[in-house]
Amino acid sequence: MHLLRITSILLVFSAFAFGARAQQVDSLAVSLENSLKQSLLKSIELKTDSLNSDLGTKLSDLDRRIQMLDESLEITTNERQLVDKLVERVKLIEDFQQAERESELNIYKGNYQSAIINLVSMERELKPLLLFNSTREFFNTLNSIGNPTQYPGFNDWYKGFQSYVSENKDSNATMGVVSNLMNLTGSLSAGTPIFGTFSQTLFMGMSSYVDQLGSNKKTQDLRDRSQKMFELVTEIGQFTSDKDLVETEWEAINVELEELKKLYESNLEKNLEILGIKRPEFDRRFTNENDANKRYQYLNELTDIISKKVAEERNQNPKNWKNTFFYEMSEIQSLKIRFGTITFRISENIGKYNDLISKYKKSQYMGTKIIDLEAKLLTMKNSFDKTFSPLDYINSANKMYKVY
Numbered sequence: 001m002h003l004l005r006i007t008s009i010l011l012v013f014s015a016f017a018f019g020a021r022a023q024q025v026d027s028l029a030v031s032l033e034n035s036l037k038q039s040l041l042k043s044i045e046l047k048t049d050s051l052n053s054d055l056g057t058k059l060s061d062l063d064r065r066i067q068m069l070d071e072s073l074e075i076t077t078n079e080r081q082l083v084d085k086l087v088e089r090v091k092l093i094e095d096f097q098q099a100e101r102e103s104e105l106n107i108y109k110g111n112y113q114s115a116i117i118n119l120v121s122m123e124r125e126l127k128p129l130l131l132f133n134s135t136r137e138f139f140n141t142l143n144s145i146g147n148p149t150q151y152p153g154f155n156d157w158y159k160g161f162q163s164y165v166s167e168n169k170d171s172n173a174t175m176g177v178v179s180n181l182m183n184l185t186g187s188l189s190a191g192t193p194i195f196g197t198f199s200q201t202l203f204m205g206m207s208s209y210v211d212q213l214g215s216n217k218k219t220q221d222l223r224d225r226s227q228k229m230f231e232l233v234t235e236i237g238q239f240t241s242d243k244d245l246v247e248t249e250w251e252a253i254n255v256e257l258e259e260l261k262k263l264y265e266s267n268l269e270k271n272l273e274i275l276g277i278k279r280p281e282f283d284r285r286f287t288n289e290n291d292a293n294k295r296y297q298y299l300n301e302l303t304d305i306i307s308k309k310v311a312e313e314r315n316q317n318p319k320n321w322k323n324t325f326f327y328e329m330s331e332i333q334s335l336k337i338r339f340g341t342i343t344f345r346i347s348e349n350i351g352k353y354n355d356l357i358s359k360y361k362k363s364q365y366m367g368t369k370i371i372d373l374e375a376k377l378l379t380m381k382n383s384f385d386k387t388f389s390p391l392d393y394i395n396s397a398n399k400m401y402k403v404y
């Protein structure tokens with residue numbers, strides 16, 4: 001169950017890539033996608049800064065001219081000149097106020113463009129393309145370590161133990177309990193985890209089985225093998241218990257991921273409605289479009305739509321136009337920060353398996369499998385780190401907008 005649960009969690013962050021070649025292609029696709037997004041965001045930033053610099057220069061020039069005119073007014077005594085200069089001052093103040101409004105509008109256009117590009121790109125960030133293969137291999141190996149039937153000699157020995165339990169379940173209370181639990185939990189060969197009440201009862205049954213073999217020469221070999229299997233299952237039980245402590249965090253992460261997906265959809269629907277874009281059109285031209293260059297072209301068109309919408313809203317609703325975009329930008333920024341936070345939690349939880357590996361690396365029975373697991377963990381961690389940069393998400397989210 002743990003394997004299925006964790007794999008389903010991490011598949012939110014994965015696509016179905018098969019084989020090393022496919023994984024390499026996916027890596028290039030993710031890299032290209034991110035490159036195009038960053039290029040567009042940089043273009044928005046440069047355009048916003050350029051126009052804002054021009055407007056800033058204009059504001060400084062107007063401010064200087066107003067100050068000079070004020071100084072001139074103080075020493076002007078001719079009434080006609082005084083009236084002309086006052087009229088000129090009014091015009092300069094109007095131009096100054098207009099330049100301020102244009103600067104404010106420019107900042108809002110750039111900020112809302114940045115917000116929307118980050119928002120629509122998040123759909124692909126929620127489904128990155130690198131982790132499925134490495135994740136599957138890691139958790140398959142992790143699951144097999146906790147399955148005693150994967151170890152040499154266990155299956156043959158277990159048949160004898162099952163016979164012993166079956167023969168004594170009616171006359172021995174402990175064996176009766178062991179038999180009932182074995183029937184309830186299913187076959188160990190199916191990957192039934194050894195933990196909790198089941199492990200304790202199983203240990204009791206195995207201990208009884210070993211003790212009843214005695215110490216005569218006829219049963220010595222079976223006793224030795226039974227002792228080894230008892231030690232194996234005890235190690236596996238402890239390993240499973242420690243593993244579960246790490247894996248409890250996946251449940252909380254899964255809940256957070258589901259909330260994040262719903263928030264993304266909600267924010268996307270709201271902002272597409274603001275921009276007058278139909279969802280089927282957006283899905284056709286962006287979500288379901290496989291050509292990255294066509295998606296980039298569509299996003300460029302989207303920035304023009306955003307620019308016109310912000311200007312239109314200001315003209316139609318001069319008092320409250322900023323509210324239309326401010327709250328949406330705040331929600332998108334919060335969403336991006338939450339995305340960064342959850343990727344950080346996933347990265348941390350993946351890292352916790354290092355402690356588990358270190359603890360059992362020298363295990364008499366599991367050591368070889370643990371070393372194999374360590375290699376797969378490194379592959380998974382590298383894949384994750386190449387795909388995600390949690391701190392970058394959070395830092396870039398905090399710097400998404402320019403302050404007017």
